[in-house]
Amino acid sequence: METKTLIEFVRDTYQTHDFIPLHAPQFHGNEQAYVADTLDSTFVSSVGRYVDQFEQDIARFTNSGKAVATVNGTAALHAALYQAGVRQGDIVITQALTFVATCNTLFHMGAEPLFVDINRFSFSLCPQALAEYLAEHAFVSDDGQCVLRATNQVIRAILPMHTFGHPAQLDELLAVCQQWHLVLVEDAAESLGSYYKDQHTGTLGGFGALSFNGNKIITTGGGGMVLCRDQQAGEHLKHLTTTAKVAHPYEFYHDEAGFNYRMPNLNAALGCAQLEQLPNYLVKKRELAMQYLSFFESDVNFREHCFVQEPEYAQSNYWLNAIVCPDLQARDQLLAQTNQAGVMTRPVWQLMHTLPMYQHCLRGELTNSEWYAARLVNLPSSPVLMSI
Numbered sequence: 278m279e280t281k282t283l284i285e286f287v288r289d290t291y292q293t294h295d296f297i298p299l300h301a302p303q304f305h306g307n308e309q310a311y312v313a314d315t316l317d318s319t320f321v322s323s324v325g326r327y328v329d330q331f332e333q334d335i336a337r338f339t340n341s342g343k344a345v346a347t348v349n350g351t352a353a354l355h356a357a358l359y360q361a362g363v364r365q366g367d368i369v370i371t372q373a374l375t376f377v378a379t380c381n382t383l384f385h386m387g388a389e390p391l392f393v394d395i396n397r398f399s400f401s402l403c404p405q406a407l408a409e410y411l412a413e414h415a416f417v418s419d420d421g422q423c424v425l426r427a428t429n430q431v432i433r434a435i436l437p438m439h440t441f442g443h444p445a446q447l448d449e450l451l452a453v454c455q456q457w458h459l460v461l462v463e464d465a466a467e468s469l470g471s472y473y474k475d476q477h478t479g480t481l482g483g484f485g486a487l488s489f490n491g492n493k494i495i496t497t498g499g500g501g502m503v504l505c506r507d508q509q510a511g512e513h514l515k516h517l518t519t520t521a522k523v524a525h526p527y528e529f530y531h532d533e534a535g536f537n538y539r540m541p542n543l544n545a546a547l548g549c550a551q552l553e554q555l556p557n558y559l560v561k562k563r564e565l566a567m568q569y570l571s572f573f574e575s576d577v578n579f580r581e582h583c584f585v586q587e588p589e590y591a592q593s594n595y596w597l598n599a600i601v602c603p604d605l606q607a608r609d610q611l612l613a614q615t616n617q618a619g620v621m622t623r624p625v626w627q628l629m630h631t632l633p634m635y636q637h638c639l640r641g642e643l644t645n646s647e648w649y650a651a652r653l654v655n656l657p658s659s660p661v662l663m664s665i
C-alpha cells in the first residue's frame with residue numbers, strides 16, 4: 278500500500294493508535310474556569326462581560342477598527358454583507374472552491390453569487406481572472422455602480438475566501454475593486470492568525486467574517502465575528518446584530534429591522550480562553566506543516582504529490598494542511614486508504630456551481646478550480662500540543 282508511509286508518519290506525529298480526526302478542538306487553558314464563571318454569575322446568555330472582552334481581544338489581535346461577535350460564521354458573513362450594502366437582486370463575485378456557507382448567505386439575502394476562478398498559488402479568488410471577467414461583462418454606470426451587461430444587475434461586492442487559511446492576493450483584488458467600484462468583503466472564516474503582508478486577513482476590505490465553529494483554529498462551540506475596518510460602521514453593525522434596540526432603561530424601541538445574531542456570553546467565555554492559546558497553536562501548526570513538507574519532499578511514494586504552502590507574500594495559519602495529488606485516481610486511492618486506516622483525510626468541497634442550488638449561477642472559466650477540485654486532499658491538522 279503506497280500510503281503506508283504517510284499513515285505511519287501521521288500516527289507517529291500524533292502518537293496514537295486511535296482514530297485521528299481532521300481537526301479537533303483542545304482545551305488546556307482557562308476554558309473550564311471562564312465557562313464555569315458564566316454559570317456562577319448566571320450571565321450565560323446575550324449579555325455579559327465575556328462578549329465585550331472577546332470583541333475587544335479579537336479587535337486588538339487583528340488590529341481592526343471594531344469587532345462584532347455573532348452566533349456563527351455564517352451570521353457574521355450575512356451581517357457583513359448587509360452592512361456592505363448588498364441587497365436583493367445584487368450580484369456578489371466569489372469563488373466556486375469554498376465552503377457552502379459563503380454562497381448560502383448570498384442566496385438567503387436574495388443576492389446571487391457569480392463564480393470566478395481561483396489563482397493557482399493562493400487557492401483564492403484570482404485578481405486577473407476577476408479583472409478579465411469584469412472587462413468583458415461589466416461596465417461602470419454614470420452613477421458609479423458596477424453593472425453586469427447581460428442582466429443590468431448591480432455587482433455590489435467581491436467575496437474572496439482565504440482557503441485553508443492561505444491569504445488571497447488582497448492588494449491586487451483591492452485595485453480591481455477600486456477601478457470597478459466594488460466593496461471587498463473577506464470570508465476569513467478559516468484564516469484567524471493569517472497575515473497578508475503584515476496585515477491580518479479580514480481587515481483589508483471593508484469587512485471580514487471569522488468563524489469559531491468546532492473545527493476552526495479556535496472555537497467558541499459555535500460563533501463568529503465581523504471585523505470592521507471603519508469603527509462607525511462597526512458600531513452600526515453591533516446595533517443591527519443586536520435587534521437594533523435603542524438604549525433605554527425600559528422602553529422597547531427598535532429603529533430598523535435588526536438581526537438577533539448575538540453570541541451568548543457562555544460561548545464568548547470559551548472564546549476568551551481559546552484566544553489566549555492562539556499564539557501557541559499558530560507556532561505548533563506551522564511546525565506540523567513543516568513536518569508534512571519535509572515528509573512529502575523526501576518520501577519516494579509521494580514524488581508526484583505536492584504539499585500546499587503559504588503564498589510568498591503571506592504568513593498563513595496553516596489551518597488545514599493539504600496535498601495536491603497527481604490526478605483524480607491517486608486522490609481517490611489516498612482518501613480510501615487513509616480513511617480505512619483510521620487517519621481522516623477529506624477531498625476539498627465540491628465546487629459550488631456543481632451543487633443543485635447554484636448550478637444556474639453565472640460563472641467565468643473555472644479551469645484552476647476544476648483542476649484542484651479533482652486533486653486536493655486535506656490532512657489531519659490539529660496542533661500537536663503534547664510531545665511525548
Ligand SMILES: *Cc1c(COP(=O)(O)O)cnc(C)c1O
Binds near residue numbers: 350352376490
Ligand atoms: C466555517 C466556514 C464558514 C461558516 O462558519 P460557521 O461558523 O460554521 O457558520 C464560512 N465560510 C467558510 C469558508 C468556512 O470555512
